[in-house]
Amino acid sequence: MKGQFLKVLLFIFVLSNTTFAQEETTVLKANDTISVEINPLAPSKAAFFSAILPGLGQAYNKKYWKIPIVYGALSISVYNYVDQNKKYNGFRDEYKKRIDGTSLYENDSFYGDFSDDSVLRAQRFHQRNRDMSLLFTSLIYILNIVDANVDAHLMQFNVNDNLSFKPDVRMNEFNTNANVGLLLKYNF
Template sequence: MLNKLPITGIFLFLSCFSLLAQDKDKNKELGELPKEVVIDSIIKIKEPINPLSPAKAAFYSAVLPGLGQAYNKKYWKIPIVYVALGAGTYFYITNNNEYKRYRDAYKSRLAGFTNDEFYLDSEGNQLETPRVTDDGLRRAQKLFRRNKEVSLLVTVGLYALNIIDANVDAHLMQYNVDENLTLAPHYKINEIDATGNLGLTLNFKF
């Protein structure tokens, strides 16, 4: 009996020590809370959407072509706008002036005069027969009138396109492109029958 008591005491002491060691191991596995918790996060603040921005851009371009592009900070488009509008205006003015030349000469001949510019040579001498006939004057009027009308339509179209471009640019600048939401086409080959499958993939990250 006396020999069993020390052995029993030693066994109990080792058992307690083992339990304490296991408790420490469990604490290590669970991990202790640090004194200070630092959360590293990046908050991206997006600019608020201005619903009136596209309307402003369109209005500015309507008042002065190119001003809407400047409002959208697309300065490289301003020279393109003025070159396009300038070309349309140039062709309209040129065709209009030519139309007036032939119209005035035709009116002069209808009044019985023979002193229009087509009755004169390069040195200003009177000719017996005109360089351009009456029928030629009518055809020239028709040609240049059609050309000036087309030039006017093209110029007006370019002016409207300048307004539309400013409006669409302002819309696209505020378009929300979020990396957490993507829609992309995909193409996959079916390994069973070797056919291709085309579709769209929608990815959404929480």
């Protein structure tokens, strides 16, 4: 009888505590929370704009200072491609003329100094440089698209003074040497 009484008393105790805990509900709400609407399609939109017109994705992200860098890099690599292609075609045409026997390289002021082997090596040299210029142009174009995409992703992150990573230089009290370190600060 005493064992049953303890079981009933324990059951009532457990039941009363769970019902008591369910009656009171407390909702905590932060007063300083700032609601920012995040557009999940912004990175793909910025990448699409940069794929259509290089630099347009950077303008969409409002990073206007990157646009001259994109166009400067693309124009240098395209200029180098055009220049190397022109030189390659010139040496190729001269080599073909020498094989046919129609070349007047003795009278030519530019190609007259080159032997047949030198013309062939110059042709291959400019062909390799032309191909490398095309590769660099493609890489710069792809980097432009990736930069716009990553920059649009990073704009969605909350970066404020509550999370900071700063270099810190302090003087050592014992020998007056500068101690360099990094400070990681995170506030809740």
